[in-house]
C-alpha cells in the first residue's frame with residue numbers, strides 16, 4: 001500500500017500524514033506548489049516522480065467559505081474540477097480515491113441528522129462547488145469513496161479551536177454564534193477513519209459524536225483550557241445569532257451528520273469531540 005495525500009499541509013492533511021506514519025503505511029504528501037490539483041499535467045508529473053500509488057486521499061480544497069462567494073470560479077476550479085481530474089487519473093492508473101466532502105452540501109433546514117442519501121441542497125458557493133465535486137468524482141471513478149465531515153479542528157492549522165484559544169487569551173468578552181448546530185470533528189480522529197476507509201466505495205458521514213452549537217463548543221474550550229492552566233482572560237462568552245454575525249457566505253443552521261452507516265462498518269462508535277478537544281489541548285501544552 002502506498003498513499004498519496006493531497007492538501008498535505010492543511011489541517012486534515014497534517015493529521016492524516018501523522019496517522020499514516022503512526023500506522024507504518026507508506027505515503028507521499030503533496031502541497032499546491034508540488035502538485036496543483038486543478039492541473040492534470042502537474043498531477044501527472046507528480047505521479048510519474050513519486051508513484052505508483054495504491055490510494056489517493058484528496059484533502060486539498062478551497063476552504064475559504066466566505067471568499068468563495070466573491071471568487072466562485074476559484075472555488076469551483078479546486079472543489080468541483082479537481083475531483084474530476086483526480087478521478088480520471090485514478091481510473092487510468094488504477095488507484096483508489098478517498099475524497100473529503102462537507103456538511104455544507106446540505107441546506108441546514110433538517111430537523112434530524114442528515115443521512116448519506118438525503119437531498120443535496122447547498123446554499124453557499126463553497127457547498128455548491130463541493131457538491132459538484134462529489135458528482136464529478138463519482139462519474140470519473142464510480143468506485144471512489146466520499147467522506148463528508150463537519151466542523152474540523154486539529155493541530156495542523158487554523159480552526160475554530162485555535163481562533164477561540166487566541167481570542168480567549170486576549171479579550172475579556174467574546175461573541176459566538178449560538179444558533180448553528182453541528183458535530184465538531186477532531187482531524188486526528190477523522191484521519192484514523194480515513195485509513196480504515198481506504199479501498200471503500202460510496203458516500204459516508206464521519207464526524208465525532210455529540211451535536212453542539214459554536215457557543216457551547218466555545219464554552220467547553222474555555223472550561224477545558226482553564227482547567228489545564230491556560231492564561232485565559234475571557235470572562236464572558238456572549239451568544240449571538242447568525243444574522244448578527246456579518247459573514248458573506250450563508251451557513252447551514254443545522255448541519256448535524258448522522259454517522260450510523262460508517263459506525264456500523266467500522267464496528268465502533270466515534271468518540272465525542274470533547275475527548276478530541278482535550279487531546280488537542282494536552283498536545284499543545286506538552287509542546288510548549
Ligand SMILES: NC(=O)c1ccc[n+]([C@@H]2O[C@H](COP(=O)([O-])OP(=O)(O)OC[C@H]3O[C@@H](n4cnc5c(N)ncnc54)[C@H](OP(=O)(O)O)[C@@H]3O)[C@@H](O)[C@H]2O)c1
Nearest residue numbers: 007010011012031032036037060061063100102149151152
Ligand atoms: N475545515 C473544516 O471545518 C471542514 C469541514 C468539513 C469538510 N472539510 C473538508 O475537509 C478537507 C480538508 O480541509 P482542511 O480544513 O484540512 O483544509 P485546509 O486546511 O484549508 O487545507 C486545504 C489544503 O488544500 C490545498 N490546496 C488548495 N488549493 C490547491 C490546489 N489548487 N492544488 C493543490 N492543493 C491545493 C492547500 O494547500 P497549500 O497550503 O499548498 O496552498 C491547503 O493546504 C477539505 O476537502 C474540506 O472541504 C473541512
